[in-house]
Amino acid sequence: MKAVVTGGSGFLGSTIACRLIEEGHDVTVLDLKPIGTKGLRPDARFVQGDVRDSELLMKTFQDAEEVYHLAGVLGTSELQETPQEAIDVNIGGTVKVFEAAGTCGVPRVFYPGKPNVWLNTYTITKAAAESFAQMANESGPSRICSLRYYNAYGPGQALLPIRKIVPAFAAQAMRGLPIQVYGDGEQIVDMVYSHDLADMTIRFTRTERTDVIPDCGSGISVSVNEVAASVNEHFGNAAGIRHLPMRPGEVPRTVLTADMTELREVLGEPRLSDYTTSLAETLDWYARLPAEEIDKTVAFYGWQV
Structure with missing residues (x-):
């Protein structure tokens, strides 16, 4: 099975990519940063690029059965004075990922949400992207699954x-x-x-459940x-x-x-x-x-x- 991990050179993206490789899948990492320091195996195919590049997304998602969208601009106080890139990537780039996945007929897409209790740039962009995922599920062919990390x-x-x-x-x-x-x-x-998070993410994505967004911790x-x-x-x-x-x-x-009540109801007791x-x-x-x-x-x- 072909799986794509956006942001797959980063911390959680590389952990998910490694788990998919261990399962024997054909993994493609799409990231601005080269694969290197995070221990990702060299047998992952690497595509260097930006999730705001719709043409690149379309090429990368061809024949994929799963897309794990981990790319994003992180930060709390770091983004208070310079929010625009986070808005562009975390909202605009995420919408383009959903659109490209739908056009390419990718059956399963994962998007990580978060508990949005703070009013800052990052949580605002995550909440907005989560809403776009729910909207895309109403009309698109992809099943966009989310967990709140x-x-x-x-x-x-x-x-x-x-x-x-x-x-x-x-x-x-x-x-x-x-x-x-x-x-x-x-x-x-x-x-x-992180290894537990990767395991729960992959297992939940394969349920194709879009009616719930469980907490994941x-x-x-x-x-x-x-x-x-x-x-x-x-x-x-x-x-x-x-x-x-x-x-x-x-x-x-x-x-x-x-x-963890909702996640247990879907996956059983997590390991x-x-x-x-x-x-x-x-x-x-x-x-x-x-x-x-x-x-x-x-x-x-x-x-x-």
């Missing part, structure tokens, strides 16, 4: 330029710096391992302070935690925990990795990175003791 972590998640919880905490702890936490750190997050609540403490403990970092004002576009004391073990494996992956990558990250963000 929670806080993914795992090997391969980039250290920069978009600040993510586990990579940022790992880099600071590895250099003996206090881990910077926005707000009082009592925000509740749902940490879901671990269903386990953990505070940001608890994540930071676990990272410090793993690296033996005694510098502790430094609390900072909340970033623009985020809300203090937010509770984000996936309600989830142990959080402590998978977090340790992820942190070990960062520990194996070249020292200059960690130093570059510290310099990029201007972290200091």
Whole structure:
């Protein structure tokens, strides 16, 4: 079976692509960035290009049975002053993916949604694209399936330029710096391992269910302070935690925990990795990175003791 993963050179896209390859499928990655640092196998076909290029999408989607649309512009505070590219790619590019998939007769398309509790550029674009997916399902031949992703972590998640919880905490702890936490750190997050996310994504897409958009996480609540403490403990970092004002576009004391009821009804009980073990494996992956990558990250963000 031919499957296409847009954004397949990135963190979650490459994880899904690898899982599809392990299943024996013919995988094509469409991305602006070349395949390389994320561990993606070389037996994936690579097409370099932009999801706003309708002609390229049409060529790439020919004979595909599944399209996983993971390409997008990420960021929270990073997009507050410069929203236009995120609007163009996350909404305009996504609509073009849906249109091209429909024209090419792709049976199954996956689009990742998110729980939209914050008023910022990224969540607005995700909500709009999710609505376009629902509209396309009313008229198009493709079945566009969506899950609402929670806080993914795992090997391969980039250290920069978009600040993510586990990579940022790992880099600071590895250099003996206090881990910077926005707000009082009592925000509740749902940490879901990237390999579990890939498995649930592929399985759900093959149900062709478009009548529900289930939450997709671990269903386990953990505070940001608890994540930071676990990272410090793993690296033996005694510098502790430094609390900072909340970033623009985020809300203090937010509770984000996936309600896995709908997903269980569709897929049965998910096979989830142990959080402590998978977090340790992820942190070990960062520990194996070249020292200059960690130093570059510290310099990029201007972290200091």
